[in-house]
Amino acid sequence: MPEHAKGQLERKSSRRKRWLVAGVALISLTGAAIYLFEWNWFRPLIERQVGNATGRRFQMRGDLDVRLSRTPQIIAHDLVLANAGWSEHPEMATVKRLQVSVDLSSLWQGRVRLAHIEADEPVLLLERNRSGQGNWLFDAAKDDGDNLGIGRLVVRQGRLRWLDPATKTDLLAELDTSLQANAPMPVSADIGGRYQGLPTRVQLSGGALLSLRDRKQPYPLRGSGQIGATRFSADGTVTDPLLLSGLAVNFSLAGRSLAELFPILHLPLPATPDYQLKGRLEHAEQYWNLLDFQGKVGASDLGGDFKVNRAYRPQFILADLRSRHLDLRDLSGFIGARTEQGEKALPAGDKVLPQTPFNLDKLRAANVDLRFHGQRIVTEKWPFDDLQAHMLVRDSRIDFKPLVLGIAGGKLNTILHMDARQTPIVSHAQIRVQKLELKRLFPQLAMQKASFGVIGGRAKLSGKGNSIAAMLGSANGDMVLAMNGGAISKLLLRLANLDLANTLAVLLTGDKPVPINCMVADMAAKEGELTVRTMLLDTSKQLIVGHGNINMRTEQFDLKLVADQKDMSLAALRGPILITGPFKRPQIRPSLKQATGRAALAAVLGSVAGPLGLLPLLELGDAKNGNCAEVLRRAGK
Structure with missing residues (x-):
């Protein structure tokens, strides 16, 4: 190779080496600069951006660090978001450590996708003031949700407090998420405190936290708990857990x-x-x-x-x-x-x-x-x-x-x-009594051959009071009960009249039913006192007539039943039957004063006149039939 060509190659190789060394040095210097870069310089900028977006003061009290890669990681410590100005609690949210991984490829699409978020010891306070305003309503908030995507969210030792003084509610939820990526219920929460002033304990598990952002997507939810003495469980879905909107669960309730x-x-x-x-x-x-x-x-x-x-x-x-x-x-x-x-x-x-x-x-x-x-x-x-x-x-x-x-x-x-x-409560009642069977109403009388009558009647009452006792204690109106036909025990009739002679005969020959012509109770109510207008039981043997009143204010009976014979008896003491005393323990007894006095008179006469002394004890049967047609006509009105 010619010397000049060889020299040219050496010079080119030398230049390449110098450029390579310079490039490596530049990359190294750039890497060193990035590694040694003080990312905390960006904290004021970030604080302003978040503050402008929320209308609240935002502080990054700890270090800010960035780790560059295809999905750069941003790590921040001790983050604090101020609460609404009306709250007595200065901080709405704090995070001990926040790590965010950014997908750079999404930036080319005009979106920001956070591939991974980890929050350690986050604390969030959600509260309402007494006018119902929530602290999660930000003054300068803008909905950029369509331009923000999140891949996965992990929360460790999170705490969420719900405070509503108007409803005496103060609940604290301790939150954790499962580290298993495909866990069906990755979120667990243990909630305690007071709801509506009642001690509360609830255990919840739910789907991924990120799915809460899509209100069209049902969020799986399972939980059980107790509020006061009331226990509940639920298993289903909800679209807005905070408001429980879109809830569809299998639900059980006990208390x-x-x-x-x-x-x-x-x-x-x-x-x-x-x-x-x-x-x-x-x-x-x-x-x-x-x-x-x-x-x-x-x-x-x-x-x-x-x-x-x-x-x-x-x-x-x-x-x-x-x-x-x-x-x-x-x-x-x-x-x-x-x-x-x-x-x-x-x-x-x-x-x-x-x-x-x-x-x-x-x-x-x-x-x-x-x-x-x-x-x-x-x-x-x-x-x-x-x-x-x-x-x-x-x-x-x-x-x-x-x-x-x-x-x-x-x-x-x-x-x-x-x-x-209005106070007290004003009440009006209309009652119709239709075809009550005597034998079923008083089955004990059926044993005594009183079993065939049918009872009807009506009542119209009005009163004032905030309790049943007060309403009845002030009642005005009237009430009628009537029975046409039927039968009653002959023995009961004789005992009602203290008819000793015929009672003995019944005991010796056997009891038999006596037909009833009619039975009527017609009473007027005034300020809680029922006064007898007509009370009678008319049979072929006797006419029993009642007098007196029933006081619903004092809950006292004061009734007297008097029987008149329609046939002859050799020993009829004719003592009235008294029904007296409180509703709780009424007393039913004969008035022996009248009966004893009559027997004493007979004893005196007997000592003087022999058989003539029996005359005061003879019932000659002069009692009239009760006017049943007229009374029943009135009862049917």
Whole structure:
């Protein structure tokens, strides 16, 4: 090779080496510069950008570091976002360490994709002020969600606090996410504190946190917990966990009284015994629906649909409920005979009428359209058959149209109106008694040959009061019960008249039924006192007439039954039967003063006149038949 050509090659090779060395040096210097670069210089810029975006002060109190690669990593420490100005808590969010991996290829598409986010010990406070404003509403917030993508989010030892002073709610959730990328329920939360002032403990598991950003995508959710004495569990999906919107879960609920759901869910339900219910719970916008639920309340089964529409003020409840086996004691909360905790509310002293006031806040908390059918009623004493009710509540006015109770083969048909717009509550009731069978109403009398009559009647009452006792204690109106036909034990009739001679004959020859011409009780109510207008039992043997009153204010009986013979008896003491005393312990006894006085007179006459002394004890049977036609005509009005 010529010398000049060889020299040219050497010079070119030397230049290449110099450029290579220079390039390596430049890259090394650049790498060193980047490695040694003080990334904290960017902290003020980032703080301003976040502050402008949120309208809140943002601080990066720790170091900022960047690790360059195809997916650069940004690592920041001790981040703090200020809270809303109205809050007494200065910080809304803090993060001990935040690591973000950026997908550079997404920048060419005009988007920012964060391939991976890790947050260590994040603390987030979500709260409402007393006017209902949330601290998550930022003054300068812009929705750039369409330009931001996140691949995976990992939270370690996170804490979320929910604070709402208006509802006495202060909850703290401890959050963790699973490190398994494909875990079906990667998020777990343990929640404790107070909800609506009640001690609360809840365990939740859910899907990936990032899926919460897509409100069209149902978020899987599973949880169980207890609020006060109320226990619940849920398994399903939700589209907005914070508002529980788009909820669709299999739901179970249990507690000591349905009344305790009022402070939790603002549902104005009556006091009940222990209950267990389960069904399908759905929530969308302002609608809450518990569909096809089944369960038990006390000793009764209960099922149906329960729907709540909170778009109205007050809320509107539509319910269709049914029970195949209804223990009537489980409905005692409707009349104030149970406490809100489900315990029996015993009246004070020797009273029996429920004295617990109705909860006016509940009566005014909702408009209601409720239908209920109890197919079979179980009681200890009364022969109830079934129950059908249609209850309407409109602006604190309650109507039962109607309330039909099957009893003793007949019906008690009630139309009841209560107006809770005023205090005390004003109530009006119209009751029809239709074809009650005496033998079923008093089965113990069937054993004594009183088993064939059918009872009917009516009542029209009005009163004022915030409890059943107060309403009845102020009642005005009238009531009539009547029975045409039937039969009663001859022995009972003789005993009612203290007819010793004929009673002995019945005991010797056997008891037989005596036909009843009619039986009527016609009473007028004034300020809680029922006064007898007409009370009689007319048979072929006797006419029994009643007098007196029943005081519902003091819960006292003061009745007297007087029997007149229609046939002759050699030893009729004719002592009236007195029914006296409190409702709780009434006394039924003969008035021996009149009977004893008459017997003493006969003893004196007997000592003087021999057989003539028996005349005062002879009943010659001069009693008239009761005017049943007229009384029954009035009862049928």
